[in-house]
Amino acid sequence: MKIKNLNVYNHQVEECVNNEYPTGEDSFRQPCLQMIVGQRTSGKSYLTSKILAQAKKEKTFDVIYIVTPSFNSNKAYFSKYISEDNVFEPTKSSIGDVIARVEQDRDDWESYLAEVELYKKYKNDMKNKHFSLIDNDSLLEYLDRGFLNSNKPPEWKYDKKNPQPPRSLLILDDCLGSPCILQSSGLTRIATLNRHISPLAENFKERSACGLAVIILSQTYKMQSGISRVLRENLSLLTLFKNKQEKQLDSIREELANVVSEELFDKAYAYATKEKFGNLTVDFRPKCPSKTFRKNLNECIMFDELPCSCNKK
Numbered sequence: 001m002k003i004k005n006l007n008v009y010n011h012q013v014e015e016c017v018n019n020e021y022p023t024g025e026d027s028f029r030q031p032c033l034q035m036i037v038g039q040r041t042s043g044k045s046y047l048t049s050k051i052l053a054q055a056k057k058e059k060t061f062d063v064i065y066i067v068t069p070s071f072n073s074n075k076a077y078f079s080k081y082i083s084e085d086n087v088f089e090p091t092k093s094s095i096g097d098v099i100a101r102v103e104q105d106r107d108d109w110e111s112y113l114a115e116v117e118l119y120k121k122y123k124n125d126m127k128n129k130h131f132s133l134i135d136n137d138s139l140l141e142y143l144d145r146g147f148l149n150s151n152k153p154p155e156w157k158y159d160k161k162n163p164q165p166p167r168s169l170l171i172l173d174d175c176l177g178s179p180c181i182l183q184s185s186g187l188t189r190i191a192t193l194n195r196h197i198s199p200l201a202e203n204f205k206e207r208s209a210c211g212l213a214v215i216i217l218s219q220t221y222k223m224q225s226g227i228s229r230v231l232r233e234n235l236s237l238l239t240l241f242k243n244k245q246e247k248q249l250d251s252i253r254e255e256l257a258n259v260v261s262e263e264l265f266d267k268a269y270a271y272a273t274k275e276k277f278g279n280l281t282v283d284f285r286p287k288c289p290s291k292t293f294r295k296n297l298n299e300c301i302m303f304d305e306l307p308c309s310c311n312k313k
Contacts, residue, residue: 017208019195021167024058025310026298029285031167031213033194033234037221038241043277044217047239048171049077050297051215056081061169061213062158063105067094067180068173082171090178095186098170099197099212105166106198106210108157115145115154122147165200169213176218176226190214191231222251229255239281242273259284260292261305268293268301 021030028034038044055061065086066078086101088094122142125134142148156163170190175181190197190212198210220226221243232255243249249269253262260282272280272295280301281294288310293301302308 017206019207019209019211021060021211021213022058023060024054025287026291027054027058027060028237028283029287030055030060031169031195031211032215032236033191033213033231034215034237034239035221035227035232035235036215036217036239037219037243038239038279039219039243042241043279044241045074045077045173046277047279047297048173048215048217049081052078052081055169059159060167062166063101064169064171065098065101066171066173067098067175068171069178070174074173078171090172090175090180092179092184094180095170095172095184095190099186099189102166102168102210102212103198105168106200109165109210110201112154112156112163118142118145119147119153165207165210167213168210169215171215171217173217175216176220176223181227182225188228188230191228191234221248236285237281237283239279240269240273241277241279256282264293264303264305267303268295271295271301 019031023030036044036047052064055064063086064082065088066082067088067090068074069090071078071082071084071087088097118141121138122145125138125142139148145154146152158166172180181187194214195211196209197212200208200210216227216231218227221240222229222232238252238256240252253265256262256265265282268282269280272278272293279296281297283292283294286292288308289306290302290308290310291300292306293303295301
């Protein structure tokens with residue numbers, strides 16, 4: 001076999017922004033699209049609370065929303081991380097309502113940036129110390145913004161020390177069969193665009209959109225009125241508890257076939273779920289190939305076929 005290089009299609013294309021939130025080296029990439037599948041009392045809510053605890057430790061999210069009919073039953077798991085103002089019943093409009101809140105935060109962010117620029121102008125004008133040189137419209141705006149009274153720079157409403165576009169998470173819990181799943185156009189939108197939801201007017205470092213991380217808790221992976229295949233095939237993370245229904249596992253293997261090795265999946269699944277409450281997470285966008293499979297979120301299941309590339313011993 002011989003190879004001949006052609007002088008075509010060789011233009012170097014600039015890489016686009018990835019819209020990722022800052023996360024720890026061993027944490028999952030965010031914003032994710034994650035599905036956590038397990039039968040009732042399997043431990044889905046407990047596991048989710050561990051994800052929220054780590055996110056709080058790393059300050060991954062500014063706001064966490066949840067759509068659920070059973071928030072009061074799971075307060076022990078979620079109330080430390082989710083304000084009741086951000087709890088929604090699973091209706092036809094609930095996902096759209098959350099997206100609207102994310103977009104309002106985006107508008108607030110861009111208003112904050114405009115105010116920062118205005119404050120810079122104000123500080124520059126004040127260096128003159130000659131009010132007669134400042135036009136009346138500017139003086140009135142400085143007064144309306146409170147600059148003349150407080151002389152304090154604008155503050156971003158979330159992370160004041162490290163301002164950045166808002167970072168949000170939406171949890172869908174106990175929503176199968178509800179209008180939230182069956183009738184919401186917002187679900188299809190987040191299935192394909194969650195990292196690009198709420199685009200920014202100007203790129204901010206590595207982000208061109210606010211994005212919206214999504215975690216879906218479900219008792220089954222596949223059912224007629226459940227999570228659509230479009231969403232399942234766009235997952236960045238899939239977490240599975242022990243499932244005794246072989247047809248469900250066959251569906252999972254079929255849909256994962258083009259992404260991960262069926263042989264490695266079976267080995268990892270058997271190991272991760274052999275104990276009560278044990279679970280397997282498959283990371284489809286791992287920071288290192290060796291972190292593709294995890295047991296209970298914090299134990300990597302290593303395979304020779306997925307060597308480590310993160311230079312960690």
